[in-house]
Amino acid sequence: xxxxxxxxxxxxxxxxxxxxxxxxxxxxxxxxxxxxxxxxxxxxxxxxxxxxxxxxxxxxxxxxxxxxxxxxxxxxxxxxxxxxxxxxxxxxxxxxxxxxxxxxxxxxxxxxxxxxxxxxxxxxxxxxxxxxxxxxxxxxxxxxxxxxxxxxxxxxxxxxxxxxxxxxxxxxxxxxxxxxxxxxxxxxxxxxxxxxxxxxxxxxxxxxxxxxxxxxxxxxxxxxxxxxxxxxxxxxxxxxxxxxxxxxxxxxxxxxxxxxxxxxxxxxxx
DNA sequence: TCCTTATGTACAA
DNA sequence: TGTACCTAAGGAC
Numbered sequence: 001x002x003x004x005x006x007x008x009x010x011x012x013x014x015x016x017x018x019x020x021x022x023x024x025x026x027x028x029x030x031x032x033x034x035x036x037x038x039x040x041x042x043x044x045x046x047x048x049x050x051x052x053x054x055x056x057x058x059x060x061x062x063x064x065x066x067x068x069x070x071x072x073x074x075x076x077x078x079x080x081x082x083x084x085x086x087x088x089x090x091x092x093x094x095x096x097x098x099x100x101x102x103x104x105x106x107x108x109x110x111x112x113x114x115x116x117x118x119x120x121x122x123x124x125x126x127x128x129x130x131x132x133x134x135x136x137x138x139x140x141x142x143x144x145x146x147x148x149x150x151x152x153x154x155x156x157x158x159x160x161x162x163x164x165x166x167x168x169x170x171x172x173x174x175x176x177x178x179x180x181x182x183x184x185x186x187x188x189x190x191x192x193x194x195x196x197x198x199x200x201x202x203x204x205x206x207x208x209x210x211x212x213x214x215x216x217x218x219x220x221x222x223x224x225x226x227x228x229x230x231x232x233x234x235x236x237x238x239x240x241x242x243x244x245x246x247x248x249x250x251x252x253x254x255x256x257x258x259x260x261x262x263x264x265x266x267x268x269x270x
Numbered sequence: 271t272c273c274t275t276a277t278g279t280a281c282a283a
Numbered sequence: 284t285g286t287a288c289c290t291a292a293g294g295a296c
Contacts, residue, residue, distance in 0.1 A: 003277050053278075071278045072290040088290065104290040106279065155279085162277045209277080230277060237277085258285085259278090 002069050004052050004160020005203030008128045010075055011050040012204070014057060017077065017098040018045045024093040029085035036110035037091065039063070045093075052126050052159025054119060064116045065091070070106030123159040127196040128204065134193040141181040141189060148184055149177035149256055161196065164230060164237045165203075167262045168211035169195055171235045176270045177256070177263050208232045216245045236262040 002010075018024050026041040028034045040059050047058040057065040069075070082099045085092055091102040102108060111119075124140075125132035137158045141151050151157050152166040161169075169192055170177050175184070184192075203209050208231040217233060218225040226233050235245055239262065240253040249266040 006277080068279080069277095070289060071276060072288090073278090074290080090289095106289060153278090164277050260276090 002053060002073070003162030003165055003200075003203070003209070004050070004126060004128055005200045005209065006207070007053050007055050007069070007160070008050040008200075008204045009207050010055055011048040013075075013077060014045070014055075014093075014100065015048045017100065018093055018095060019048065020044070021097075022095045024095045027085075027092045027094070029089040029092060030087055033091050033108050033110075036065070039110065040065070050126075051120055051129060052123050052155050053162070054123070054159075056116060062113060064111050064113065066107055066109050066111045066116065066119065067091075067102065067105055068107035070104070073105035074103050076101045076103075123155055124157045126159040127193065128160060128200050134189070137193070138184075138186065138189045141184055142186075144181035146181055147178050147256070148175060148181050149261055151181045153257075153259065158196075160200065163259055164209050164232075164234065165196065165199065165211075167237045168209070168234055169199065171264060171268060172211065172213075174268055176268045177261055178270065206232075209234065209237075211235060212245065221245065236264055238262065 023042045023044045026037045028037040040063060043059050045057060045059055046061050049056045049058065053068060055067040057067070059065070077098065077100045079098055080096075082094055085101065086103070088103045089101050090105055090108050093100050125134060125137050140157050141148070144151060149166060149170065152161050152169070153163070172195060173188060173191055175188065199211055210232040212233045212235060214220060228238060230237070236251050239251040241250045243249065244251055244264040244267060247264065247266045249264055252263055252265055254261050
């Protein structure tokens, strides 16, 4: 269950284990990717790349495996002995020193460079990519009557932000999630973008999402650390009815376009 | 054993 | 706006 930082981390991890060296054996124990796996097996993994939540594995620089984890996809790395695959293992790479399994992805497909280019073209700037242009994103935000909360999840506008980073970055900038995009000032957008770059880079480094400032950590505030399956310390995400770390107001939750929204009504006033 | 839930997206109406 | 799809874990029975 990933946001962009997970995908960029996966790009690094696939590369460190399989790029160069012995070309991996490529299999699809589940069968859904078997034909493509047969074309790729024992060819070189030459590069890996992430854009937002999309992962690309480049074989021979011309054959790209396009992976999107969706809500359920999981990637597991390991070292030999290689365990028997389960019937949900979509893609397995194996070389003499490592293996990696992919399960439950929304997408795992062999695509051409042209098809890859089309995917980049429909994605907005990614705070984790060097080629990202935040002004292009702001231009769309600024002319939209849609809420900033919805815009931040729109991958055409900004790529890689998911439900956790959305909730947390709006809290960190005291912005009401229901505020229309057109009311976001250039200074606010600049601050949001800069913050996302820093937060998501740290997310790649630590492979988890932490958003609380040093003065609000469990140690600094003498409170118990969060115990949750997403792993990080946060202000509002899935903290429904718990007291805000800053003002003790109960954190609120609501449904917004079928996604869970979390915010502090005091720190993020309408 | 069934039901719910989840860091997501695409397509139909 | 609703629904379908991909999977696994945890809780209610």
